[in-house]
Amino acid sequence: VNGERSGYYGEFGGAYVPETLVPALAQLERGWEQLRNDPSYLEPLQWLQRTYAGRPTPLYRAERLPGAKRRRIYLKREDLCHTGAHKINNALGQALLAVRLGKTRIVAETGAGQHGVAAATVCARFGLRCDVYMGEEDMRRQRSNVARMALLGAEVRPVRFGTRTLKEATSEAIRDWLANVETTHYLIGSAVGPHPYPRIVHDLQSVIGREARAQILESEGRLPDAVVACVGGGSNAIGIFSAFIDDPHVDLIGVEAEGAASLVRGRPAILHGSRSSVLADEDGQILSTHSISAGLDYPGVGPEHAHLRDSGRARYVTATDDDAAAAFRLLAEREGIIPALEPSHALAHALELDAEVVLVCLSGRGDKDLAIVLERSGAEATLAT
Amino acid sequence: MTGKRVCIYLMAGPDTPALAEAAALSGADMLEIGFPFSDPLADGPVVRRAAERALALGMRTAACLRCLAEVRARVSVPLIPMTYASILEAYGYGRFVEDAGRAGATSLIVADLPTDARPDVRRVQLVAPTTPPERIRMAAEWTDGWLYLVSVTGPTGARSVLSGQLPALAERARMETDLPLLAGFGISTPHQAAAAASLTDGIVVGSMAIHIAAQSGPAGLRRFVSSLRRAVDDVAVHAMGER
Numbered sequence: 001v002n003g004e005r006s007g008y009y010g011e012f013g014g015a016y017v018p019e020t021l022v023p024a025l026a027q028l029e030r031g032w033e034q035l036r037n038d039p040s041y042l043e044p045l046q047w048l049q050r051t052y053a054g055r056p057t058p059l060y061r062a063e064r065l066p067g068a069k070r071r072r073i074y075l076k077r078e079d080l081c082h083t084g085a086h087k088i089n090n091a092l093g094q095a096l097l098a099v100r101l102g103k104t105r106i107v108a109e110t111g112a113g114q115h116g117v118a119a120a121t122v123c124a125r126f127g128l129r130c131d132v133y134m135g136e137e138d139m140r141r142q143r144s145n146v147a148r149m150a151l152l153g154a155e156v157r158p159v160r161f162g163t164r165t166l167k168e169a170t171s172e173a174i175r176d177w178l179a180n181v182e183t184t185h186y187l188i189g190s191a192v193g194p195h196p197y198p199r200i201v202h203d204l205q206s207v208i209g210r211e212a213r214a215q216i217l218e219s220e221g222r223l224p225d226a227v228v229a230c231v232g233g234g235s236n237a238i239g240i241f242s243a244f245i246d247d248p249h250v251d252l253i254g255v256e257a258e259g260a261a262s263l264v265r266g267r268p269a270i271l272h273g274s275r276s277s278v279l280a281d282e283d284g285q286i287l288s289t290h291s292i293s294a295g296l297d298y299p300g301v302g303p304e305h306a307h308l309r310d311s312g313r314a315r316y317v318t319a320t321d322d323d324a325a326a327a328f329r330l331l332a333e334r335e336g337i338i339p340a341l342e343p344s345h346a347l348a349h350a351l352e353l354d355a356e357v358v359l360v361c362l363s364g365r366g367d368k369d370l371a372i373v374l375e376r377s378g379a380e381a382t383l384a385t
Numbered sequence: 386m387t388g389k390r391v392c393i394y395l396m397a398g399p400d401t402p403a404l405a406e407a408a409a410l411s412g413a414d415m416l417e418i419g420f421p422f423s424d425p426l427a428d429g430p431v432v433r434r435a436a437e438r439a440l441a442l443g444m445r446t447a448a449c450l451r452c453l454a455e456v457r458a459r460v461s462v463p464l465i466p467m468t469y470a471s472i473l474e475a476y477g478y479g480r481f482v483e484d485a486g487r488a489g490a491t492s493l494i495v496a497d498l499p500t501d502a503r504p505d506v507r508r509v510q511l512v513a514p515t516t517p518p519e520r521i522r523m524a525a526e527w528t529d530g531w532l533y534l535v536s537v538t539g540p541t542g543a544r545s546v547l548s549g550q551l552p553a554l555a556e557r558a559r560m561e562t563d564l565p566l567l568a569g570f571g572i573s574t575p576h577q578a579a580a581a582a583s584l585t586d587g588i589v590v591g592s593m594a595i596h597i598a599a600q601s602g603p604a605g606l607r608r609f610v611s612s613l614r615r616a617v618d619d620v621a622v623h624a625m626g627e628r
Binding site: 161178284 | 429
């Protein structure tokens with residue numbers, strides 16, 4: 001998928017950063033190229049994935065969802081990972097990388113708090129100092145994750161300007177890294193950012209796709225007709241897509257939040273160090289977004305997705321807040337699984353697909369979203385009376 | 386001609402022509418004009434807030450270019466737009482360079498383009514304490530007239546003391562090039578300006594100039610730039626005396 005220029009996916013990607021960060025990105029790229037196939041890195045990583053993070057995660061056939069007689073929906077249960085989401089795959093891998101690079105401190109951004117919790121968790125496990133930037137608005141709507149991060153020993157630093165969400169938290173994390181680049185590793189949470197981050201996150205999340213491919217071949221004896229994943233920055237989606245990219249008959253579908261559809265409605269722009277499809281105006285200024293789901297509430301997306309869209313290999317659609325909230329309730333009522341609001345977007349689209357075998361990445365669990373969904377249904381109940 | 390230069394950064398806005406004139410009259414040799422971007426990664430709180438205010442006042446690219454032309458009508462010193470890649474990406478890199486030149490720009494700074502990105506866009510290159518010698522050499526080769534020394538690893542903004550990283554950076558840069566070296570990021574007082582200028586060929590002051598311009602307008606900015614000018618000239622006179 002890589003284009004001819006290193007660090008680019010077609011015309012997207014690159015490293016648009018202050019010169020100060022260039023040596024750190026070069027060190028990261030060299031370190032990753034050395035370690036990504038090195039047994040002395042991979043063996044401890046795989047051991048931790050198995051004994052600490054709970055891999056492999058199961059593949060579950062949801063038989064009680066509507067239309068289940070003609071359409072077989074399989075859920076890749078990343079919600080069963082330690083800390084409750086796929087974010088731990090990336091956090092574990094990058095923490096091991098940071099230790100090998102001699103860094104003693106981690107800085108991270110978080111939207112829904114799932115990546116922040118994963119970062120705080122691995123820092124506790126490896127004895128690294130951890131500072132997490134989080135928008136004030138997200139701290140309000142994801143309060144339980146703020147408490148979890150504090151309990152794990154991380155410092156949560158509120159971001160009180162601009163959108164007060166993931167966009168500004170990411171900018172502040174990068175500014176912190178800029179000031180502390182000699183000692184600090186920036187643990188980015190999605191397949192975004194300057195090269196080589198999209199590549200590192202792709203590699204670390206590809207475990208989702210490798211497992212799911214083997215599991216569905218075992219259950220069905222064939223590949224799925226469609227693979228569906230939600231896309232904010234796009235890390236769970238790139239992780240599950242990666243195993244099917246070379247199978248042209250598998251329909252790869254990314255589902256964005258209606259109010260934050262960087263791929264469906266974006267234009268080429270530069271945000272947080274890479275050129276991608278971004279919700280920006282005609283002057284290149286970044287727009288603010290809205291989604292019920294803090295993890296999808298971001299105007300950018302990983303550059304590899306922009307390339308997969310333009311090459312036609314993947315397609316991207318949207319789901320509304322209402323679609324996601326309905327799918328959230330449906331999965332809880334019919335299957336006894338409370339999903340996060342982020343993958344509820346993917347599930348909502350999967351339920352409308354005319355396909356026989358559908359693989360959905362259930363990227364996280366929904367405990368963190370209960371208050372939002374209950375508040376919302378409370379409002380509906382009040383309106384109804 | 387003292388050889389020590391004072392460069393002042395102002396954010397584009399309705400008051401900028403008057404502020405630019407005040408800065409030039411009180412001894413600024415060069416002006417950087419900020420074209421605001423919504424997500425300025427290299428900037429600390431003062432410049433970031435100035436960018437937010439400017440955008441709220443409608444200072445989009447076309448308005449910034451008009452502002453630049455109005456500044457040019459009032460001053461004769463070099464004018465350098467400083468912005469981010471997303472602005473140039475949207476406007477067109479070549480078209481931006483052409484239109485900015487027509488409006489009176491003499492060069493360009495792009496805060497988030499590393500030295501080897503977009504070699505077609507001639508601009509003032511930045512080097513930092515983290516920059517290795519081979520990249521300083523490349524920056525010196527490609528830069529437009531002078532080299533911008535980023536005194537600290539970190540975003541723009543006032544610091545209580547001058548960065549301890551500047552002496553080594555100035556020395557390393559001097560080994561690679563004879564071009565003028567101007568130090569910026571974290572220089573806000575006449576005292577810091579003098580200390581930085583004693584190591585280099587001049588200084589860039591941004592956040593404090595923006596802060597003073599917002600607090601006390603052209604008159605306040607004039608007093609501030611004069612004090613920087615005197616501090617930097619004293620260094621030059623002192624250096625000549627020693628020679």
